Amino acid sequence: MNSNIAASIRTKRLASLIPMLSMLIPEDAILSEPEQLKAYECDAFTTMRQIPLLTVLPDTIEQVQHIMRCCHALDIPVVARGAGTGLTAGSMPVENGVLLGMSKFNKIHDINLHNRTAWIDPGVRNQAVSDAAAPYNLYFAPDPSSQLACSVGGNVAENAGGVHCLKYGLTVHNILELDVITIEGERITIGGQALDAAGYDLMAVMTGSEGLLGIIVGIRVKLLAKPASARVLLAAFATIEDAGNTIAEIIGAGIIPAGLEMIDQKGIQAIEALMHAGYPVDAAAVIICELDGSVEEVEDELTSVITILNRLNASDIQISTNEAESKRIWAARKAAFPALACLAPDNYVMDGTIPRRALAQVWTRINQLADEYQLLVVNVFHAGDGNMHPSILFDSSDEDQHKRANDLGTRILELCVHVGGTISGEHGIGLEKINEMCLQFTGAEISQFHALKNAFDDKSLLNPGKQIPTLARCTEFHAMHIHNGEMPFPHLERF
Amino acid sequence: MTEVLVLSQTDKQQAPVLSEQTPTVTAEVIAEQVKNAYEQQSPLKIIGCGSKAFYGRSISGVELTVSGYSGIINYEPSELVITARTGTPLREIEQLLAEHGQMLGFEPPEFSDNATLGGTIACGISGPRRPYTGAVRDFVLGATIINGKGEILKFGGQVMKNVAGYDVSRLMTGALGTLGVLLEISLKVIPKPAFEETRILPYNHQQMCTLLSTLGRQPIPISATYLHNNLLYVRFSGAKAGVVSAAENIGGDVLRQAELFWHQLKEQRLPYFNQDRTLWRVSLPPSAPCIPDLLVDTESITEWGGAQRWVYPKDTDALQQWASDNGGHASGFRNRCGASNSKANSSDANGSTFSPLSPALLTLSKRIKNSFDPHNILNPGRLYKDL
Numbered sequence: 050m051n052s053n054i055a056a057s058i059r060t061k062r063l064a065s066l067i068p069m070l071s072m073l074i075p076e077d078a079i080l081s082e083p084e085q086l087k088a089y090e091c092d093a094f095t096t097m098r099q100i101p102l103l104t105v106l107p108d109t110i111e112q113v114q115h116i117m118r119c120c121h122a123l124d125i126p127v128v129a130r131g132a133g134t135g136l137t138a139g140s141m142p143v144e145n146g147v148l149l150g151m152s153k154f155n156k157i158h159d160i161n162l163h164n165r166t167a168w169i170d171p172g173v174r175n176q177a178v179s180d181a182a183a184p185y186n187l188y189f190a191p192d193p194s195s196q197l198a199c200s201v202g203g204n205v206a207e208n209a210g211g212v213h214c215l216k217y218g219l220t221v222h223n224i225l226e227l228d229v230i231t232i233e234g235e236r237i238t239i240g241g242q243a244l245d246a247a248g249y250d251l252m253a254v255m256t257g258s259e260g261l262l263g264i265i266v267g268i269r270v271k272l273l274a275k276p277a278s279a280r281v282l283l284a285a286f287a288t289i290e291d292a293g294n295t296i297a298e299i300i301g302a303g304i305i306p307a308g309l310e311m312i313d314q315k316g317i318q319a320i321e322a323l324m325h326a327g328y329p330v331d332a333a334a335v336i337i338c339e340l341d342g343s344v345e346e347v348e349d350e351l352t353s354v355i356t357i358l359n360r361l362n363a364s365d366i367q368i369s370t371n372e373a374e375s376k377r378i379w380a381a382r383k384a385a386f387p388a389l390a391c392l393a394p395d396n397y398v399m400d401g402t403i404p405r406r407a408l409a410q411v412w413t414r415i416n417q418l419a420d421e422y423q424l425l426v427v428n429v430f431h432a433g434d435g436n437m438h439p440s441i442l443f444d445s446s447d448e449d450q451h452k453r454a455n456d457l458g459t460r461i462l463e464l465c466v467h468v469g470g471t472i473s474g475e476h477g478i479g480l481e482k483i484n485e486m487c488l489q490f491t492g493a494e495i496s497q498f499h500a501l502k503n504a505f506d507d508k509s510l511l512n513p514g515k516q517i518p519t520l521a522r523c524t525e526f527h528a529m530h531i532h533n534g535e536m537p538f539p540h541l542e543r544f
Numbered sequence: 545m546t547e548v549l550v551l552s553q554t555d556k557q558q559a560p561v562l563s564e565q566t567p568t569v570t571a572e573v574i575a576e577q578v579k580n581a582y583e584q585q586s587p588l589k590i591i592g593c594g595s596k597a598f599y600g601r602s603i604s605g606v607e608l609t610v611s612g613y614s615g616i617i618n619y620e621p622s623e624l625v626i627t628a629r630t631g632t633p634l635r636e637i638e639q640l641l642a643e644h645g646q647m648l649g650f651e652p653p654e655f656s657d658n659a660t661l662g663g664t665i666a667c668g669i670s671g672p673r674r675p676y677t678g679a680v681r682d683f684v685l686g687a688t689i690i691n692g693k694g695e696i697l698k699f700g701g702q703v704m705k706n707v708a709g710y711d712v713s714r715l716m717t718g719a720l721g722t723l724g725v726l727l728e729i730s731l732k733v734i735p736k737p738a739f740e741e742t743r744i745l746p747y748n749h750q751q752m753c754t755l756l757s758t759l760g761r762q763p764i765p766i767s768a769t770y771l772h773n774n775l776l777y778v779r780f781s782g783a784k785a786g787v788v789s790a791a792e793n794i795g796g797d798v799l800r801q802a803e804l805f806w807h808q809l810k811e812q813r814l815p816y817f818n819q820d821r822t823l824w825r826v827s828l829p830p831s832a833p834c835i836p837d838l839l840v841d842t843e844s845i846t847e848w849g850g851a852q853r854w855v856y857p858k859d860t861d862a863l864q865q866w867a868s869d870n871g872g873h874a875s876g877f878r879n880r881c882g883a884s885n886s887k888a889n890s891s892d893a894n895g896s897t898f899s900p901l902s903p904a905l906l907t908l909s910k911r912i913k914n915s916f917d918p919h920n921i922l923n924p925g926r927l928y929k930d931l
Contacts, residue, residue, distance in 0.1 A: 163757040163831035186761045208707045215704060221711065222682050237904045242829040242871035244674065244851045247899040248927070249723070249909050250681055253714030257707045277763045297622035303645055303735035343763055345785030402703040404623055434704035474705035482708075489708055493695045497916070498709050504911035517709065 058145050062102055065123055066147070070105065073115040078153075080104040089148045092135040093195075094481050096395075096445060101128070101142030108153035110228070110236065110266050117264065118234035120147055126510050127232070129260040131172060131203030134195040136398060137479030139207065139259050139515055146513075151202055154266065157181050164242065165272045166225060171202025171265045175209075178270060187272035190217035193475070194383060202265050208257030210475035212308040212382075215433035216341075217273065219475070221256040228267030229255065232506045242269065254501070259477055260512040262505040276341035279307065280351055281375040284363035285332035289313075292334040293408045295361045296432045299338065300405075302357065304350050308339035309433030310382055313412070316389075316427045323388040326381035329365040336432065337382055339375070385429045386440070392425065393442035397454050400482075401465030402436045402474035414464055415439055422457040424450070436474035437465070459530065463488050478516045484530075486516075487523035495520060567629055568612035571688070571696055571727050577608055578725060579694025581921045588921050590721040592631065592663035595656035598878050599667050600720045600896050600926040611660055613727060618702065621646060625685060625702050627730040630662025637661060641733055649677040649734040653810045662726045668718025671810035672768035672779070675830070675848045680717050683732045687713035689724030692917025702730045715912075721923040722931050723916040737767070737781035741791045742802035747776040749834045749846065755794075756849045757831065764790045768806060771846040772816065779806060809847070812878070816845055819856065822879040824863065826853040828872035839863045864899055873899035898928060906930065 063081070070079055080086060081103050090098040102125070107113045120127050126146030133140060142148045154170035157178065161167070162185055167178060175196040178189040191204055192211035199209070204220045205227065217223070226240040240252040255262060286292040292311055299306065312320070312328075312335050321328045328335060340350045351368070358366055369375040389396050403411050412428060419426040425442040439461055443454040462472040462485045472478075472485045486495070498517045502509070518526070581588050589605035591597075614631030621644040628637055634654055641647050651671030652664045665687075670679045686700030689712075700706055700713035716724055747755065752771050759766060767781035777799060780787040791798075799805060808814050817823060826835065830850035839862050840855040847853070857863045860876065867874035876897035901909060906928070913920070913931050925931070 161829075161831070162761065163753065164829045165760050166829075208711070210705050218678070218682065219705060221714070222678060231904075231908075235904055237902070237908065239905075241873070243827040243873065244848065245668075245679065245718075245827050247873045247875065248901050248905060248931075249719055249912060250668075250715055250717055251905075251908075251912075253681060253711045253717075254912075257711055262710075274761050274763050300624060301622040303738070305735065342782070343765065343786035343789070345789060346765075346783040349783045349785060402705050404620075404625070404702055406620060406623060431705075436703075436705050469701065470703050471701050471706040471708045473707050474703070475707060477707050478709070486708060491697075494697045494699065494709075497691060497695075497697055497712070500915035501710055501712070501912065504908065504915040 055144060059102060062123065062125055062145055066103065066119060066125060069119045069123070070116065074105060074107060074112055078106045078108070078112075080106070089130065089133075089142060089150065092130070092133045092138060092140045094136050094138040094141070094479065097138040097141050097480055099142045099144055101148035102145045104148040104150055106150045106153055110230070113149070113230050113264055113266055114234040114236060116147065116149060117230055117232055120510060121232050121234065121508065124508060124510065126513050127264075128512050129202075129206070129264050131200030131206070132174065132198050134199040135203060135207060135479065136400070136476045137473075137481035139477050139479030139512070140203075141480060143513060149264065151200065154202070160185065160187075160272070165274075166242070166269050167272060168267065168269050169201060171205070171268055172200050175199050175201055175204055182272050186275050188275055189270050190214075190223050190273050191220045194386070201268055201270065205256055205265055205268060206258065206260050207477040208475070210431075210434070210436065212310060212431060215309065215431075216305045216307045221253060223271045224252065224256065224268055225271060226267075226269035227252065227255055227265055229263040230266055231263050232508065232511050237263075240269070257477070259479065259516045261502055261516055262511065276307070276343075278344045278347040279339060279341040279372075279375060280347055281369040281378045282338045282340075282351075282354060282358070283328070283335055283365070283367040283378050284338075284358050285329040285335050285365040286361070286363055287333055289334050289412055290409050291361045291363070292336055293405070295336060295357060295363065297405060298357045298361065299354055300433070302353055304340070304353060306338045306433060307341040308337065309431070310337040311335070311430040311432040312337075312382070312385065313428040315425065316385060316429050319388040319392055319427060320381050320385055323391060324381040324384050326377060327367070328381060332365070337378060339379075389427055389440050389442060392427075393444060395443050395445045395454070397441040397443065397458055398476075399437065399439045399441070399458055399461050400473045400476040401439075401462050401470055402434070403465050403468050403470035405432070405435050407468035407470070408432070411437070411464055411468060415461055418457060418460050418464075422453045424453055424457055426457070431474070434474070435470065459485060480515055483516065483518045484522070484526045486518050487526045492520055492523065495523065567614055567631065571613065571690075574608070574610060574613060574725060574727070575690045575694050575696050578690045578692070578921075581606065581608075582693050582919050585919045586921060587924050590666075590725055590923055592660035592666075593656070593658040595654065595659040596663050596667045596669070598896075599669070600923075601929070603923060603925045605921075605924070608725065610662055610725060614660070616640060617728065623702070624704075624733050625730055626733055627686070627702055627728060628661050629728050630660060630665070630726045632661045634659045634661055634664050642736065645736050646733045647736045648731065649683055650674055650680045651810060652680065653812065655811065661729055665717055665726055665729050666719065666721045672770070672806055672847060675851055676767050677734065681714045684713050684717050684729065685732055686730035687716050687726060688728040689716060689726055691724050692919060692922050696727065697724075700730065704732060720926045722913060722927050723922065725922065739784035739787045740767070740779060740781045740802065741787050742777055742779045742799035742805070743791050743794055743796040744799050745776045745778070745794070745796040746774060747771070748774045752776050752846070753831055753850060759794075760849070766790075766849075769847060769849050770809060773843065777805070814845075816843070817854070818880065820880065821856055822876050824855050824857050824860070824874055825877040826855060826863070826867050826872060826874040827851065828853065828867060828870055832870045832872060835863070835866065839866055860897070867899065875899055901928065
């Protein structure tokens with residue numbers, strides 16, 4: 050937007066909004082100084098930034114309702130933010146819009162031992178839920194890598210996963226009820242304390258809606274009993290094919306591992322350089338497999354998995370015998386991203402998900418594309434559920450490299466869609482992948498998404514411009530996104 | 545029975561094509577029918593095979609039969625995913641999965657020999673395994689639908705994790721066809737447990753709650769519970785060693801022919817279900833108290849660790865209120881003999897009576913319905929009078 054026009058809108062909006070907000074919101078919960086606002090200009094996708102009009106930090110549900118009523122009356126956009134650990138600019142402010150920080154909603158109100166549920170505020174950290182439930186031998190299953198810092202409200206907004214979701218599900222499988230404030234400031238209960246609720250499954254629609262449909266102010270999460278036993282295996286392979294076939298065989302044998310990860314050679318080397326965890330640096334790939342359940346169950350499955358590993362030429366098999374050893378193997382995997390930071394200043398983490406059968410094909414093609422774009426790509430893969438996390442390493446201070454990294458990212462996501470997968474398994478769309486939505490959905494599907502959004506927010510004030518692209522944007526994207534004069538995958542439906 | 549080709553791991557280049565049972569009708573033909581209805585604003589009544597015709601409110605409309613759109617499209621056991629057209633008989637899907645040691649985790653009832661996949665998803669009814677492995681909606685990964693304008697749309701996919709766009713496929717589950725005509729569904733499947741055992745204990749409701757509350761905080765592989773006339777049945781499923789040790793720990797008698805029993809329970813073929821009056825389903829937090837005798841007959845069936853209760857009410861309005869006060873909801877589920885619900889809405893006498901929505905939720909639900917079906921032609925009134 051023209052900066053003069055933007056500045057004039059800003060002045061007008063501040064003049065009308067601040068007095069209205071102040072009727073119910075304490076002065077110190079309204080941040081308007083540039084240095085205060087700077088802290089809210091981006092989430093963990095730091096290459097996109099925008100200073101908000103105001104940041105408001107409510108601490109009661111009534112205050113949230115009031116903020117929504119003010120913004121609705123004045124037609125001012127609202128972007129909700131949890132802990133700001135999102136990876137897709139989903140909670141990046143919009144120009145001249147309010148940033149609604151939910152960090153003061155940080156209480157665990159109730160843990161119900163009989164129903165195995167907890168009623169919590171949206172700003173509670175993911176790990177804090179499991180910590181609070183631990184004395185009762187319970188935990189909250191979704192465990193995104195950012196679980197020490199990320200908020201459960203953000204987990205719901207993004208439908209967060211983690212390394213254990215093949216067996217224990219995503220956030221959508223682990224919540225029962227949401228307390229939601231609509232854009233009109235109305236408070237509604239979605240879902241309930243029972244296992245199902247009457248009417249449409251609005252829990253499904255709200256989960257993963259990236260702040261476009263309502264503001265979450267309360268969450269009832271399910272808690273699971275901690276497994277009695279958990280063993281972690283690490284095995285090395287000389288070929289990607291053997292590693293891929295091992296994964297297919299483990300699952301084909303009726304075993305659902307709690308976690309099943311795969312790392313390529315460049316990833317292994319980077320991790321080993323940082324962590325010295327004993328990863329075999331010559332291997333083409335390693336897999337990490339966690340088995341959990343009752344002691345008897347785990348021993349049974351362990352025997353079956355070792356048989357499969359031996360048959361498929363695995364080497365350097367390590368098996369944890371206690372929790373400390375399990376932690377050591379996982380700690381190295383979880384350090385993958387810090388390890389990559391040693392290789393390049395910037396790391397563009399992709400999140401495409403593919404049917405596992407396409408793994409070798411996609412992996413090979415990604416390596417070809419990396420050569421084509423002259424960039425280093427490291428593959429870390431939630432192999433159990435097909436969620437790939439190729440990391441494109443680059444230096445954003447070099448404009449050409451930055452552009453090549455973005456273009457390569459688009460090509461990788463296009464490849465994921467082409468083999469029957471999706472552009473995002475768990476990180477969400479936000480702004481980061483909004484163009485690639487046009488690769489996955491037709492115009493009619495995107496129009497249906499907009500119609501659904503409109504049912505919740507007819508003025509389009511909640512996190513506008515995120516997640517669902519406009520049809521015009523898709524037309525523009527398709528026009529620009531042509532390689533050597535040819536559309537990629539010409540058989541795919543276009544506008 | 546469909547002929548099936550399961551691809552080996554070496555055939556990675558091609559999408560695994562499965563049974564090419566040719567559907568007797570194309571998606572485009574069905575979409576054309578919907579489009580005509582949209583243009584003429586003429587309501588449609590969507591029909592699979594009618595096995596759950598009793599479920600939902602009675603409606604009228606031009607019949608749109610979708611059972612001809614059948615056949616399994618894609619199944620590869622190591623992917624844990626099956627994709628099929630919605631006219632495919634549920635039984636065919638379950639047989640194919642069983643041949644590969646897998647199953648549908650939500651243990652759906654069929655209620656007749658020819659129940660279809662589409663009806664199973666549209667009704668969203670889950671069986672005894674539901675609290676322990678998940679509900680229908682938890683297994684839905686993707687859906688191809690026709691919206692109320694006759695457009696064929698595809699949401700979700702065939703992968704376990706997919707957060708691109710709103711989760712429309714799960715929204716279709718249990719919507720009784722009021723938001724879209726279901727064409728194709730992808731479901732996550734799970735391995736069949738290696739071993740199962742059911743134990744019977746002489747427990748009442750309170751003893752059941754105490755026991756299950758304690759067991760629920762331990763990693764014990766419970767896969768179903770049933771309480772009726774002070775007998776508690778607990779099923780364990782999983783690796784043999786784990787099941788045997790859990791069953792021995794809990795004690796009680798071993799139930800013979802357990803598989804048949806759980807099947808009869810989910811299909812509602814136990815004598816309790818076969819009465820000349822309206823059966824109600826009460827969905828509650830598991831630890832909710834016993835429903836007071838003033839509201840329901842003393843004899844009832846409690847499943848899902850306390851979370852699902854089958855009752856014959858004395859006062860339906862009061863039951864709905866009590867369920868709501870206790871964190872759940874109550875619905876008139878099935879009326880076998882056309883007996884009228886004395887105090888329920890008389891217009892629903894021959895159909896289900898779903899628990900009323902709050903005014904705010906009803907308004908929102910109407911807007912959602914309108915966003916998929918602007919001319920209100922898809923099963924209008926089947927779920928609620930206004931949806």
